[in-house]
Amino acid sequence: MSAAGALALPRLGFGAAQLGNLYRVTTDEEADGAVRAAWDAGIRSFDTAPHYGLGTSERRLGQRLAPYPREEYLLSTKVGRLLRPGPGTGDDTANGFAVPDHHVREWAFSESGVRRSHEQSLERLGLDRVDILFAHDPEEGPEDQAIAEGLPALARMRDEGLVRAVGVGSKDARVLTRAVRTGLIDLVMLSGRYTLLEQEASRELREECEARGVGIIAVSVFNSGLLAQHEVPEDAPYEYGRAPQAMLERARELAALAERHGITLPDLAVQYPLRHPAVRSVALGMRTAAQVRSNLERMAAPVPEAAWAEIERLEREARAAGSSA
Numbered sequence: 001m002s003a004a005g006a007l008a009l010p011r012l013g014f015g016a017a018q019l020g021n022l023y024r025v026t027t028d029e030e031a032d033g034a035v036r037a038a039w040d041a042g043i044r045s046f047d048t049a050p051h052y053g054l055g056t057s058e059r060r061l062g063q064r065l066a067p068y069p070r071e072e073y074l075l076s077t078k079v080g081r082l083l084r085p086g087p088g089t090g091d092d093t094a095n096g097f098a099v100p101d102h103h104v105r106e107w108a109f110s111e112s113g114v115r116r117s118h119e120q121s122l123e124r125l126g127l128d129r130v131d132i133l134f135a136h137d138p139e140e141g142p143e144d145q146a147i148a149e150g151l152p153a154l155a156r157m158r159d160e161g162l163v164r165a166v167g168v169g170s171k172d173a174r175v176l177t178r179a180v181r182t183g184l185i186d187l188v189m190l191s192g193r194y195t196l197l198e199q200e201a202s203r204e205l206r207e208e209c210e211a212r213g214v215g216i217i218a219v220s221v222f223n224s225g226l227l228a229q230h231e232v233p234e235d236a237p238y239e240y241g242r243a244p245q246a247m248l249e250r251a252r253e254l255a256a257l258a259e260r261h262g263i264t265l266p267d268l269a270v271q272y273p274l275r276h277p278a279v280r281s282v283a284l285g286m287r288t289a290a291q292v293r294s295n296l297e298r299m300a301a302p303v304p305e306a307a308w309a310e311i312e313r314l315e316r317e318a319r320a321a322g323s324s325a
């Protein structure tokens with residue numbers, strides 16, 4: 001069995017970019033409530049990264065997980081961006097996080113960089129181990145070094161028993177496919193490219209993962225928030241900006257489809273990726289206890305087979321139209 005297969009990933013995981021003040025401040029009380037509600041509801045998988053609020057997410061998540069038995073949950077973090085002392089005179093909003101710039105990021109996919117990043121993460125988390133390490137967004141940095149040095153380094157760390165599984169996390173299906181083809185990784189964290197709204201860009205990746213037994217953790221399955229509410233607002237977000245009009249319209253069509261089957265757009269969005277055989281888990285970005293509770297309800301909502309059949313028919317039609325265009 002592959003390392004990923006042995007991990008038994010739960011269907012629903014907690015994405016902690018929001019604990020790093022993604023887009024806006026998450027208060028300490030909100031962070032307390034979100035992690036406690038997740039734990040009390042039985043969520044046992046958590047994802048963070050040095051990138052998320054320049055270490056803020058790792059620090060906050062580690063503090064909040066500290067009371068719980070370490071062997072009862074899975075924790076993933078990422079490597080590739082080392083944090084160095086920064087000016088501390090401004091903020092990090094240009095990178096999407098509402099935190100002061102006490103640190104700056106420095107690309108580091110060399111073996112020593114990857115190992116240093118792992119050690120720094122453990123210090124910030126206040127824990128002695130993480131279960132999964134992902135190379136984070138290699139396409140935004142020195143991609144070739146990430147593939148040639150970073151992935152073999154991660155695989156060695158797994159073989160030494162420092163972590164239980166390794167992978168790559170990215171919104172770029174091309175780089176993930178490239179990483180899967182090295183044969184070195186167990187998992188990919190695929191952001192936004194396999195959702196109720198978008199599938200085409202990840203077709204080859206999903207086939208490759210299925211063929212090689214590499215597991216997919218689907219994230220940004222709300223496409224950053226666009227599919228997070230049944231009534232799609234005019235200013236709905238999409239990948240660090242506002243959703244374009246065509247996407248808003250498509251999301252509203254999918255909401256109408258959901259309604260015809262007595263369910264909601266987010267019910268479909270959270271469950272959709274798990275229908276693919278290579279998808280092992282969905283991690284949702286959650287900021288508050290209320291979001292955690294409503295997402296658990298969405299995950300448990302009974303979706304009629306007729307709704308999935310209608311979605312599959314629409315996808316077939318869209319593919320046929322695309323290939324004849």
Ligand SMILES: NC(=O)c1ccc[n+]([C@@H]2O[C@H](COP(=O)([O-])OP(=O)(O)OC[C@H]3O[C@@H](n4cnc5c(N)ncnc54)[C@H](OP(=O)(O)O)[C@@H]3O)[C@@H](O)[C@H]2O)c1
Pocket residue numbers: 014015016017018023047048134136137168169170171189191219220221222223224225228229283284285286287290291292294295
């Ligand atoms: N490259 C990578 O490896 C990568 C990339 C992206 C994400 N990730 C991981 O995946 C996680 C999730 O991704 P994501 O944060 O981009 O996107 P997401 O899960 O698609 O969307 C999260 C947003 O949806 C909203 N939301 C969540 N639950 C809601 C609810 N019940 N009701 C209303 N709104 C709700 C929140 O909006 P508000 O902001 O308004 O609270 C939240 O910020 C991240 O936290 C991170 O751990 C990894």
